[in-house]
Amino acid sequence: MIDFHLHPSYSIDSGAPVENIIEAALDKNLQAICFTTHIDLNPKRDCLDNYIRCGGKLRRCCEETVEAYIEDVRASAERYSGRIEVLIGFELSYGTYFENRARDFISENKPDFVLGAIHCIDNIGITARDEAPGYFRSVGVGEAARAFVDATGKLAESGIFATIAHIDGIKKYGRAFYGESLDRELERLFPPVFTRMAELGIGIELNTASLRKGHPDIYPSKRLLELAGEAGVTVNSVGSDAHKPEEVGFRLEEAYRLLDETGIAIGEPLARYI
Ligand SMILES: [Zn+2]
Numbered sequence: 026m027i028d029f030h031l032h033p034s035y036s037i038d039s040g041a042p043v044e045n046i047i048e049a050a051l052d053k054n055l056q057a058i059c060f061t062t063h064i065d066l067n068p069k070r071d072c073l074d075n076y077i078r079c080g081g082k083l084r085r086c087c088e089e090t091v092e093a094y095i096e097d098v099r100a101s102a103e104r105y106s107g108r109i110e111v112l113i114g115f116e117l118s119y120g121t122y123f124e125n126r127a128r129d130f131i132s133e134n135k136p137d138f139v140l141g142a143i144h145c146i147d148n149i150g151i152t153a154r155d156e157a158p159g160y161f162r163s164v165g166v167g168e169a170a171r172a173f174v175d176a177t178g179k180l181a182e183s184g185i186f187a188t189i190a191h192i193d194g195i196k197k198y199g200r201a202f203y204g205e206s207l208d209r210e211l212e213r214l215f216p217p218v219f220t221r222m223a224e225l226g227i228g229i230e231l232n233t234a235s236l237r238k239g240h241p242d243i244y245p246s247k248r249l250l251e252l253a254g255e256a257g258v259t260v261n262s263v264g265s266d267a268h269k270p271e272e273v274g275f276r277l278e279e280a281y282r283l284l285d286e287t288g289i290a291i292g293e294p295l296a297r298y299i
């Protein structure tokens with residue numbers, strides 16, 4: 026098994042050193058892992074998100090701090106070579122008006138793997154515990170689902186990302202407000218976006234973090250995964266979205282079981298490890 030969604034302490038919301046995550050992955054007998062430090066280049070949230078933790082301190086995301094992260098993971102990958110494959114990656118937040126920043130960031134840093142993610146609607150952090158309730162209280166389920174699916178469609182059209190993270194990540198906090206009607210809306214709205222993603226060769230990840238938030242299903246739900254598969258979307262990656270060593274490899278067996286149950290096509294990089 027692989028875990029290609031891991032946040033070491035360079036991520037603003039994690040305190041887990043790179044080495045501790047690798048040790049946890051070894052304990053779980055994982056074949057390969059990829060670190061996916063958060064990169065949020067949204068100029069309208071510059072003071073909130075645009076940080077990397079370096080040497081225990083939160084610092085601005087800049088060439089020097091990104092390089093420190095890359096060098097740390099690269100050195101660790103060499104140290105553990107032959108025992109586990111360790112890759113360098115990022116999870117980039119997406120928004121239309123800063124997509125050039127995201128594009129430039131990737132071409133400058135050349136990671137092994139990148140996840141593109143929708144974390145905000147109207148610059149409000151819908152996957153952030155302190156911001157999400159304000160958004161969900163202010164709009165109905167139809168509007169919220171439409172905004173999230175539209176944002177995902179634009180992420181796909183940008184052509185920057187080959188793999189989209191937590192494709193129904195809006196359910197993280199949205200379900201508490203809308204219940205299962207949110208799922209029905211996503212199932213109604215997502216199919217045309219899935220068709221377009223398949224045309225563009227863009228896939229998704231299976232992400233087990235929702236199970237830690239008390240949801241009964243992973244990202245995406247089984248029904249949404251079936252709809253993605255019917256449209257020709259591939260699953261390119263599997264990840265726990267761990268922010269602590271004990272979360273590494275979290276319930277990945279269930280994600281792999283869904284791959285078997287749905288028979289959805291598998292894309293790169295996951296295909297290399299199956
Ligand atoms: Zn995310």
Ligand SMILES: [Zn+2]
Pocket residue numbers: 030032116266
């Ligand atoms: Zn993440």
